[in-house]
Amino acid sequence: FKRSKTRQHHKPPSPPGFPIIGNLHQLGELHHQSLWKLSKKYGPVMLLKLGKVPMVILSSSETARQALKDHDLSCCSRPSLVGHRALSYNHRDIAFSPYNDYWKEVRKLAVQELFSTKHVNSIQPIKDEEVKKLIDLISESASQKTSVNLSKEFLTLNVSVVCRAAFGVSFDGSNEKINKLIREAFEMLGSFSASDYNSYIGWIIDWFTGLQGRRERIVRDLDGFYEQMIDLHNNQEKEQGSEDFLDMLLRLEKEEAILGKDKLTRNHTKAILMNILLGGIDSSAITMTWAMAELMRNPRAMKKVQSEIRNQMGNKSMISLDDVDQLHYLKMVIKETWRLHPTAPLLVPREVMSEFEINGYTIQPKTRLHVNIWAIGRDPDSWKDPEEFLPERFMDSNIDTKGLNFELLPFGSGRRSCPAMYMGTTMVEFGLANLLNHFDWNLPEGMVVEDIDTEESPGLTISKKNELILFPVKYFHH
Numbered sequence: 001f002k003r004s005k006t007r008q009h010h011k012p013p014s015p016p017g018f019p020i021i022g023n024l025h026q027l028g029e030l031h032h033q034s035l036w037k038l039s040k041k042y043g044p045v046m047l048l049k050l051g052k053v054p055m056v057i058l059s060s061s062e063t064a065r066q067a068l069k070d071h072d073l074s075c076c077s078r079p080s081l082v083g084h085r086a087l088s089y090n091h092r093d094i095a096f097s098p099y100n101d102y103w104k105e106v107r108k109l110a111v112q113e114l115f116s117t118k119h120v121n122s123i124q125p126i127k128d129e130e131v132k133k134l135i136d137l138i139s140e141s142a143s144q145k146t147s148v149n150l151s152k153e154f155l156t157l158n159v160s161v162v163c164r165a166a167f168g169v170s171f172d173g174s175n176e177k178i179n180k181l182i183r184e185a186f187e188m189l190g191s192f193s194a195s196d197y198n199s200y201i202g203w204i205i206d207w208f209t210g211l212q213g214r215r216e217r218i219v220r221d222l223d224g225f226y227e228q229m230i231d232l233h234n235n236q237e238k239e240q241g242s243e244d245f246l247d248m249l250l251r252l253e254k255e256e257a258i259l260g261k262d263k264l265t266r267n268h269t270k271a272i273l274m275n276i277l278l279g280g281i282d283s284s285a286i287t288m289t290w291a292m293a294e295l296m297r298n299p300r301a302m303k304k305v306q307s308e309i310r311n312q313m314g315n316k317s318m319i320s321l322d323d324v325d326q327l328h329y330l331k332m333v334i335k336e337t338w339r340l341h342p343t344a345p346l347l348v349p350r351e352v353m354s355e356f357e358i359n360g361y362t363i364q365p366k367t368r369l370h371v372n373i374w375a376i377g378r379d380p381d382s383w384k385d386p387e388e389f390l391p392e393r394f395m396d397s398n399i400d401t402k403g404l405n406f407e408l409l410p411f412g413s414g415r416r417s418c419p420a421m422y423m424g425t426t427m428v429e430f431g432l433a434n435l436l437n438h439f440d441w442n443l444p445e446g447m448v449v450e451d452i453d454t455e456e457s458p459g460l461t462i463s464k465k466n467e468l469i470l471f472p473v474k475y476f477h478h
């Protein structure tokens, strides 16, 4: 008895659940918030049962470090979830692929060809043009004294940049449909599907709640969109040396290239397009919207960031990527935005491959693992006055967002961290710097600072639920 007891696994604490559903009912609409509340009672390593599936939630920087650094290799696979599977053509993408040779090679290819500093800098002219277009559009609103829906405009800006940069395709004027499709896809990806927790009756529940139908429609619409992009591509005359990322994928497809053990097919190409489309557009747009919302809620920080930009840039009509490097307060504003509003609050779920321990608790293979970076950003052990938006907290600190400071992980950490950190960060910094330079921003008539809410809409990524609508006033340098 003594021997069997010492061999017993030490399970993390769990909130009590119900038979069959386990803790599913405790997830609420905004999972990260419900899990944050539960973690205050059950601690930074918590085990939940979703149906039969064990899920561990880590809610402190220290436990995140243990998982993502010390045991990264034991937990860097992804679970096979119904929604992810459908959107990724059976995990043929980068983000939802399990840890295998295909994933290693396709990620390496994307890092070299698309996300490298060299490539990101080479697409700067596209960003310049698209940001200029947005400035012109907002200037028009300023002169007409009409409002601008920043949530929508940031999404449109990022659709244009990403589609032009990665696929060489412009969708001027037809972005509305894509914007909606992307948002719906993320909501679907973040919703917990019953089929993932009960393989016998789950699909009936999903069918009954309409999730299955919605999923099928989104997958069909996105597929149509990729086809459209590929067609446009095939019909374009390309000059030599002007191959973009999609050209390269189509070429590799033709050459029947092998990545890991997989021969690259049309479905692989589409799955990779999905990652770029969903990963690339939504996250930057969401961050830009939250940053503007927080600056509007904190006029002192708004004044300070605008003074920095305007004093340092003089009357430059366009702030370049190099200029942005000198804008230290702007960078602090963006870090503070990511602390309070991380794009993917629970990161992308991981799956444990081999047993390891965190804080003395055993984490078993096949467990789903989430790191609640939303909770970590509000942890009073890591942050003083965590609810306050205070960019100055980064003034004398070395904390950055590259995945080595576990109290701030907007891009995750370890093998599965975001491969497009540089691309995402530069997009956010560049876009915000220019808009803050060119315009002052007012609230709609009758609205006061306290009326700007921070309600979130659910999903794998959390956008601002109520759109941010502001009145621009053109700023002229004296």
Ligand code: HEM
Binding pocket: 094, 095, 096, 107, 275, 276, 277, 279, 280, 281, 283, 284, 287, 343, 344, 347, 348, 349, 409, 410, 411, 412, 413, 415, 416, 417, 418, 419, 420, 421, 423, 424, 425, 428
């Ligand atoms: C502000 C911008 C961005 C933020 C905050 C962000 C955040 C994240 C996060 C939190 C993850 C999951 C990390 C984990 O599970 O540990 C991730 C993964 C990923 N992101 Fe980003 N991202 C951004 C921009 C982009 C862009 C521009 C692209 C592509 C064009 C992109 C493509 C990806 C891909 C492919 C993965 C999956 C990596 C893997 O599983 O190996 N992201 N991102």
